[in-house]
Amino acid sequence: MSSLDGTERDLLRQMVRQVLLEVVPQTMAAASASASASDESVVLTNDAELEAFVRRVAVLCEDPAEREALRSGSRRFRLAGHPAPSTSAPAPAAAVVRVDKGAVTERHVREAAAAGADLVLGRGAVLTPLARDRARAAGVRITKEK
Template sequence: MSSDLRAMIREVLREELAARGVGRPSSAPQVREESVSIGSDAELAAFARRILALAGDSKARADIESGRHVFRLAGGGSRPAPAVEAYERAQPKQNFSPVSFERGLVNEREIRNLPEGITVIRIGKTVRLTPLAQDELRRLGIKIERAKS
């Protein structure tokens, strides 16, 4: 199927879904900001525990990794220190662990919402991918590993 035809189908679907009130497109991605105050060792330890708890939830972890959940220092500390900024730039791109889909139908939106750096997705034996999801995986260079049992 040609890319022009796919684009036309996507546009028609968006218009029809919007007319029915389903999946209203937002003008900007939803970003959650959390203000953090770190003025003592106890507050730093509490923040580290909060991050560990969030990392246990795969959706929250993906939101943090993709920049949809950001942390801001309370009191206006909006720019990182130069040493921290240089350290962050020097870090190589991380190769994140594969994302898993255990059941159901995976669509294009779910693929587009994967965090950056994902190179492999794992899917269960009964999982199905829509043709647009397959195209998006191909475009992004993401490999699929299907469960054997």
């Protein structure tokens, strides 16, 4: 940098400032969005894990910033292996379409999706692969009785 004269140094500084002004806000916004969008996954399979989690939350509450993040919901937890909760209002209890026997086809899934219902399959019911794909695409939950 010592080989640059004053004008070149000023020009270089101006270019660096311009790049930083463009990059830093975008990077900060992306980091903030990913931090707020991510939920912490928690494993709770026994009493010891539950107690450890409660103790950890109690320690987090000692820090005013963490306590406020917990209160506001910007710091969230979810059970490991479960999808992140949606930000929309909770849905009312879903209706149920029950099929006790026979083939559960794409038509059954379309009807359940139109009614906003879950599909419950009895012991004698068999789900076709196309129906499974349609249910996944339509967000219809399928439960098989044992």
